[in-house]
Amino acid sequence: MSENLLSRRLGFLLAVILVSIAVGAPSQCAQKSSDAQTTPKTNSLDDAMKAMFDVRTFAQAEISPDGNKVAWVESLPGPGGAPSANSAIYVAEVSAPDARTRITAGDGKTAYEEHDVAWSPDGKQIAFLSDASTQGQLQLFVMNSSGGSAKQVTHMKGFLASPGWSPDGKTVALLFTENATRAAGPLVAETPDEGVVSEEFLEQRLTLVDPAAATVRQISPADMYVYEFDWAPDSNRLVITAAHGNGDNNWYIAGLFKIDAASGAMTGIVAKPGMQIGVPKWSPNGRTIAFIGGLMSDEPIVGGDVYLVPEAGGNAENITPNIHTTASWLTWTPDSKKVLIAQYADGVSAIHEMSLDRSSSLDTFFDGSILSGDFGMLFSISGDAETIGLIRQSFDKPPEVWVGKSGEWKQITHRNDGLRLAWGKSVSLHWTTDIGKVQGWLTYPNDFDPAKKYPLIVRVHGGPSWAVTPAWPTRWSYAMALPSQGYFVFQPNPRGSYGQGEKFAAANVKDFGYGDFRDIMAGVDEAIKSAPVDPERIGLTGWSYGGYMTMWGVTQTNRFRAAVAGAGLSDWLSYYGENKIDQWMPPFFGANVYDDPAVYAKSSPITFIKNVKTPTLVVVGDSDGECPPPQSYEFWHALKTTGVPTQFVIYPHEGHEFADPAHSRDVIERAVGWFNQYLQPSR
16 A cells, blocks of 8 residues: 555546645646745755755666676656656676666667666676667667677567566566556556446566567466566476456465466466565576565565475465564575575665575675665675675665675765765664564754754655665655754654564554554654654654555644645545555455445544644645545545645646656645744754
8 A cells, every 4th residue: 555556536526626726737836826835945955855856766786697797777867957767777897887888779878768677697698678769668679798789679569577588598588568558557647547437457468588589479368467477497487476357456466376488378386375475586496486475565565574385386385484574575596595585674674695404594694774676675696696786875875886795895886976965864763662672763954953952753654564774865755855954854664564574564454553653653752762852843744654644643643733644545445445456455454345344444534533633734646546636635625624724735647656856846845844834943
């Protein structure tokens, strides 16, 4: 539930919303409506937004099989330096990282959407996706890693993703959604329903490409949506996670299957896991499949325990029971005797090496502030498992590509050297509640003066199955602009979060808003004890599940003097019928809403709406399928009716994660203005 597909109510309802509420269209972002609470631009706020908007982000850091080169994907700025959808691929020798080469299907000067880079097993070729030949339509290209021109090997119409070479280097597998008009996944803006609404959907199928002959075969069944795959070492089979039906919804009930590369015949390995699963990896000796399983609220944010199952099928064995970390990604060592596991661990990220002979348990291979990609912790290893490529970042260091070997780490890129901090230091806090140890992060105001008392903003993360770990804020991290305006920002990881083990992550089942809210409020008390926080000036904010917790929080206490609810959820009962990803909900609520409406009602903010006194700003994208706009409309309407100060802003053509930088900027300015109005920060 932190980020998934659109479902709106009737078109009439949205029409009413759009004409009744202040809408943050690009032309209105500059002027805003007459009653909008704006904040004058200050140098400090400009500095914060520059640091958040100008950061170059990285999606991959792929080490070559011999460990001598690293390829990476980095974001590219648009006109005027604004963030854009374009990205570029570069390759550099680890020994001479400054002499990098751009891998492109274009002229090397123009910006394209180019990403999903994959080394061939011998390291001589690189496969990647690019829209250089047809703007807006990705195709698969292959080129020599030593240079030269790229060869286009597909001419497909639809959405392509995740190319991966077979171990024999003859075939590239990828995921293909024929005739898709948008990227797969729950974060993008949803296409509106119109006319007769049906259950028809497009399937993402496993597709094999012969780069030499430029031939394409779709091998998975037409009625099966494939999410992930990994090749068997014999190159004749693949393991996939897949489910029948709507792809954005049914990931939550996906099974684990083998598929024959020649015939497309499928065999179940774990057909009904009874949990969410991800990251299937076939062992190099061909005998075992590893995967991550657990209670997960979002397809892009994998977390849980590590399981092993024989490739012939059978019972899956949990090899990390009762650990106090959360696995997020994994890969095998070449001898099939160890698994390298990327994990959330008590508010930071870590990579651990686990011996499968049980001779050692989770010996720390690396532990620190490392992230890769938007939602998880990915890394790549060389063929001999001696060299690792990854992206490192923290609250005070922007992301860059690094390579590590024998415990020695080398920075490869310096794309963000020019960025400057616009917030103070961040410290890890711990406190104890009835669940045990809880952790969170407290970020200090910029230009902190220990002699002053400062207001505090509590920012709750999405998910709920996710965690706050050290990362440089981006334009979606709107709350991190607040330290530049004289605020502490507190980001807790309450029960339901990753990083303290699977029991901790599952402790919010049938309990949304209760145990997790106790954890958050106890964390607020810890922050007040730890820093000069004014207890009379505390605000609350969050996006997605954090937006829900914001709506919930103001119904449970009057300690918060102002709130900003982003893409929130006000009524679990109506939400169940409005969204297209209802499969995520029964594992958390214990039943569907029609069988047990009471468990949904007891955790719904709308049930306690008459308690609210806190002025609340409500914002959402009009095409958000994960947290549909009617949820925000319902909450705003109730506050307006009961006389609570409120404002509602709907952003056009936006999904759960905003695409338009102008809208992100507007959210930041409005949130800062709203908190400034009610909390009067120290300046």
